[in-house]
Amino acid sequence: MAGKTLYDKLWDSHVVRQEADGTCLLYIDRHLVHEVTSPQAFEGLRMAGRKPWRKETVVAVPDHNTPTNNWDKGIEDPVSKLQVDTLDANIKEFGAQIYFPFKHANQGIIHVIAPENGATLPGMTVVCGDSHTATHGAFGALAHGIGTSEVEHVLATQTLVQKKSKSMLIKVNGQLGAGVTAKDMALAIIGRIGTAGGTGYCVEFGGTAVEGLSMEGRMTLCNLAIEGGARAGLVAVDDKTISYLEGRPAAPKGDEWTKAVAYWKTLKSDPDAVFDTVIEIDAAEIQPQVTWGTSPEQVTSVGGKVPNPASESDPIRRASVERALKYMGIEADMPITDIKIDKVFIGSCTNSRIEDLRAAAAVAKGKKVAANVKLALVVPGSGIVKRQAEAEGLDKIFTEAGFEWREPGCSMCLAMNADRLSPGERCASTSNRNFEGRQGPGGRTHLVSPAMAAAAAIAGHFVDVRQA
Amino acid sequence: MKPFTRLNGLVCPLDRANVDTDAIIPKQFLKSIKRSGFGPYLFDEWRYTNYGEPGMDCTNRPKNPDFVLNQARYQGSEVLLARDNFGCGSSREHAPWAIEDYGFRVIIAPSFADIFFANTFKNGVLPIVASAEVVDRLFKECAETEGYKLDVDLAAQTVTTPTGFSFSFDITPHRKHCLLNGLDEIGLTLQHADEIRAFEAKHKAAQPWLFAG
Numbered sequence: 001m002a003g004k005t006l007y008d009k010l011w012d013s014h015v016v017r018q019e020a021d022g023t024c025l026l027y028i029d030r031h032l033v034h035e036v037t038s039p040q041a042f043e044g045l046r047m048a049g050r051k052p053w054r055k056e057t058v059v060a061v062p063d064h065n066t067p068t069n070n071w072d073k074g075i076e077d078p079v080s081k082l083q084v085d086t087l088d089a090n091i092k093e094f095g096a097q098i099y100f101p102f103k104h105a106n107q108g109i110i111h112v113i114a115p116e117n118g119a120t121l122p123g124m125t126v127v128c129g130d131s132h133t134a135t136h137g138a139f140g141a142l143a144h145g146i147g148t149s150e151v152e153h154v155l156a157t158q159t160l161v162q163k164k165s166k167s168m169l170i171k172v173n174g175q176l177g178a179g180v181t182a183k184d185m186a187l188a189i190i191g192r193i194g195t196a197g198g199t200g201y202c203v204e205f206g207g208t209a210v211e212g213l214s215m216e217g218r219m220t221l222c223n224l225a226i227e228g229g230a231r232a233g234l235v236a237v238d239d240k241t242i243s244y245l246e247g248r249p250a251a252p253k254g255d256e257w258t259k260a261v262a263y264w265k266t267l268k269s270d271p272d273a274v275f276d277t278v279i280e281i282d283a284a285e286i287q288p289q290v291t292w293g294t295s296p297e298q299v300t301s302v303g304g305k306v307p308n309p310a311s312e313s314d315p316i317r318r319a320s321v322e323r324a325l326k327y328m329g330i331e332a333d334m335p336i337t338d339i340k341i342d343k344v345f346i347g348s349c350t351n352s353r354i355e356d357l358r359a360a361a362a363v364a365k366g367k368k369v370a371a372n373v374k375l376a377l378v379v380p381g382s383g384i385v386k387r388q389a390e391a392e393g394l395d396k397i398f399t400e401a402g403f404e405w406r407e408p409g410c411s412m413c414l415a416m417n418a419d420r421l422s423p424g425e426r427c428a429s430t431s432n433r434n435f436e437g438r439q440g441p442g443g444r445t446h447l448v449s450p451a452m453a454a455a456a457a458i459a460g461h462f463v464d465v466r467q468a
Numbered sequence: 469m470k471p472f473t474r475l476n477g478l479v480c481p482l483d484r485a486n487v488d489t490d491a492i493i494p495k496q497f498l499k500s501i502k503r504s505g506f507g508p509y510l511f512d513e514w515r516y517t518n519y520g521e522p523g524m525d526c527t528n529r530p531k532n533p534d535f536v537l538n539q540a541r542y543q544g545s546e547v548l549l550a551r552d553n554f555g556c557g558s559s560r561e562h563a564p565w566a567i568e569d570y571g572f573r574v575i576i577a578p579s580f581a582d583i584f585f586a587n588t589f590k591n592g593v594l595p596i597v598a599s600a601e602v603v604d605r606l607f608k609e610c611a612e613t614e615g616y617k618l619d620v621d622l623a624a625q626t627v628t629t630p631t632g633f634s635f636s637f638d639i640t641p642h643r644k645h646c647l648l649n650g651l652d653e654i655g656l657t658l659q660h661a662d663e664i665r666a667f668e669a670k671h672k673a674a675q676p677w678l679f680a681g
């Protein structure tokens with residue numbers, strides 16, 4: 001019999017019961033909650049007179065609606081304020097293991113705060129009413145986004161009704177070149193498999209280039225699994241995973257730590273495990289990436305050109321390229337480095353961790369943001385990231401270069417707070433989605449790595465960070 | 469949840485691939501703490517030419533005449549016909565809430581994004597995966613035939629066109645049962661509460677650190 005994949009191991013250790021058609025009840029160890037996708041779920045519990053099955057599994061934080069400046073004024077938008085206040089009231093009523101309300105010193109983006117507090121552990125099942133829950137797969141945890149009905153279901157039953165996905169191994173061989181990051185790896189993979197390439201799969205990322213990534217890099221990679229259509233991304237546990245977790249507040253201690261580590265070391269695919277699909281990529285071929293369109297798969301290398309719809313034979317794809325070019329206000333065959341930008345956003349659950357800020361600061365140090373760039377925002381992923389960056393003097397590097405240094409939150413990744421693009425404005429963004437209107441109605445988003453975003457801020461247009 | 473059994477519904481063709489949840493319901497409407505009232509804002513940025521805000525009365529907003537939902541022949545549609553990877557992007561259930569609130573009960577596409585697909589079932593909306601050839605045929609027939617309706621029979625798992633062409637679709641028995649009967653899935657799961665408790669005891673013995681705090 002073939003060995004088990006990491007996905008098999010995680011799945012098998014959480015099946016409560018299985019129906020004849022393969023539908024399973026899967027036990028959930030960690031439930032992450034934010035203010036946008038939870039109010040209707042708590043309301044549902046209340047209406048049915050139900051209580052959370054295990055409130056100690058809940059980690060909650062408001063992140064989408066919170067402002068990133070003028071915290072002394074509170075939340076000025078009354079609709080946003082009501083949503084954040086509703087989360088406060090729901091956690092007060094129903095409970096949680098960890099809750100960092102607005103303005104708490106450790107508040108931040110849910111997918112940043114759970115790992116940094118040791119609340120995401122290997123071998124867990126992790127869910128959140130948020131598609132970027134895939135991030136936590138970096139720890140060898142089975143993590144995926146769910147809808148609000150499922151949020152309510154997990155609160156009430158500690159389980160999720162699920163069918164097992166197919167398994168895919170994306171093996172990135174060799175090592176990434178200098179100036180090429182996990183973000184570029186992820187975008188290059190999406191460019192290759194397409195935004196639906198991972199639909200129906202749980203994707204394990206492996207190979208020497210993935211092993212070579214830091215935990216921050218692995219989180220960036222798994223975070224973007226959903227943009228390739230996969231609900232979950234996974235990276236096997238290794239020494240980096242374990243040393244990242246040691247001493248974190250919610251991580252096990254003493255004897256339990258020793259036992260846990262022994263178990264976690266088994267959380268990798270067996271050498272003879274069989275995947276439904278295997279894709280191999282040579283890391284040395286990956287260049288810094290820039291998206292040109294309105295879907296993350298519409299991406300190319302910084303040295304490349306905007307594609308020409310005339311060379312697309314498939315009529316549906318041709319129409320989508322034409323529509324994207326029109327929306328983005330760029331011409332076919334234009335070099336990527338000729339694209340000028342109006343704003344820069346460094347942040348989001350994809351790229352707002354300390355390593356991301358260090359990479360951006362290294363590029364910005366001693367330089368100035370270009371005159372044509374109206375706003376360059378740096379939004380750390382959490383209070384802990386912010387304080388660490390300030391201790392290292394990164395905030396000074398950014399502000400001296402003309403960037404704004406803000407308070408933590410989701411911010412301009414999806415523009416639910418006041419940080420957004422105006423119609424027609426073009427942004428170099430370290431976030432995860434370049435959909436129409438994502439960063440503000442009519443806004444134009446190009447996804448890049450933190451170093452590439454900083455380099456674009458300095459130049460005023462896209463440049464190859466390796467030559468900046 | 470409203471049960472879904474059978475529908476003979478007018479079809480609205482949305483001829484784009486990769487329709488994402490930001491397009492289905494833009495982020496400003498996610499600030500609501502309610503489940504209802506999203507229908508007037510479905511496809512807001514494509515449907516109207518001004519910027520929509522939560523709570524806005526949409527009756528007199530300027531409409532984009534080119535957008536399919538605004539065309540007279542598709543008023544009252546209950547079946548949304550779409551292309552590949554429909555519902556990609558965020559996990560927001562506000563997307564199926566908006567689709568359902570607008571009046572759609574069925575979505576037919578060659579493929580759907582996973583989370584969106586799962587979310588639709590919880591809201592009495594049936595997503596149907598059909599082959600690209602069948603979807604092409606439906607788009608063509610819909611364009612040629614004013615008042616084009618499809619007959620969707622969940623019990624039989626079939627879709628039938630006005631000319632009598634019929635195709636079948638897959639659905640798990642569990643989802644079919646819940647949808648046909650309009651069942652609350654939480655209630656069904658809680659029938660297995662003893663099994664959940666038994667699993668939990670075993671799980672705690674194996675990984676006690678998951679039960680700290």
